[in-house]
Structures are given as structure tokens and as C-alpha cells.
Amino acid sequence: MVPPVFLPLSYFFAEALLFEWQRSYHYYLGQQGPLRLYSDGNIRWHDQAGEMVAVKLVTRWLVVLSVAHDRNQWLIICYDGCDATQYRHLKMMIHLGLLKPNPSADKP
Numbered sequence: 490m491v492p493p494v495f496l497p498l499s500y501f502f503a504e505a506l507l508f509e510w511q512r513s514y515h516y517y518l519g520q521q522g523p524l525r526l527y528s529d530g531n532i533r534w535h536d537q538a539g540e541m542v543a544v545k546l547v548t549r550w551l552v553v554l555s556v557a558h559d560r561n562q563w564l565i566i567c568y569d570g571c572d573a574t575q576y577r578h579l580k581m582m583i584h585l586g587l588l589k590p591n592p593s594a595d596k597p
Contacts, residue, residue, distance in 0.1 A: 524566075526579070530590050532556060532564070539564075541590045547583055552576075555590075 525533040530541040539558040546553040554564040568576045582588040 524564075526588060528582070528587055528589065530588075541588070543590050544583055544588075547580060552579060552583065 522535050526541070527533075532539040532541055537558070539556045541564075542555040542557050544552075545555055545563065550568050552566045554566070556562055556564045566576070566579065571579075579588070
């Protein structure tokens with residue numbers, strides 16, 4: 490036998506989880522947008538500018554770059570976040586040294 494208070498509480502928590510999922514979905518949807526990486530280490534994204542400090546990790550599935558910005562942060566680029574050809578091009582530019590970090594930027 491289920492106590493009578495369990496059903497309204499479970500409905501309340503399910504609704505709260507749904508709203509939290511919806512809020513997270515809209516937040517991550519707002520994080521998507523055009524990203525431009527220039528060969529001199531400059532980065533442009535959503536009318537914001539930054540400089541690439543270092544290449545942290547390059548794998549088949551993701552590229553992690555350290556970025557000097559208003560807040561020092563990392564830029565994570567997943568293979569499914571862009572076109573497959575563009576992702577291969579990015580990895581090749583990093584591998585050949587054509588995309589160079591800016592040494593004058595502050596390291597995080």
C-alpha cells in the first residue's frame with residue numbers, strides 16, 4: 490500500500506526534474522554558435538574575443554584548447570559539434586603547427 494502523500498510528492502518532483510531539464514536544454518542550446526579560430530591564435534565566438542594559450546588535448550573525439558578570455562577557461566570542441574570535414578581540418582592544422590597558441594597571453 491502506498492501512502493496517500495507519496496503520489497502528489499512524486500508528481501511534484503517529476504515536474505521539478507522536467508523543468509530543470511528544460512532549463513539546462515535551453516542553456517546549452519544558447520551556447521551553440523559560430524566559432525572562428527584564426528591561425529594567429531585569436532578566437533571569436535558570439536561577439537566575444539579570446540586568445541588560444543595552449544593545445545591541451547587532441548583525440549579522435551575531442552579537442553581541448555586553453556583560452557585566455559575575461560575568465561581563463563578551456564574550449565572543448567567535440568567531433569559531433571561540427572562538420573566532420575571541419576573537425577579533420579582543425580586536427581590537421583593543430584598537428585602541422587598551423588594553428589599556433591599566442592605565447593604572450595596569460596596562462597591559466
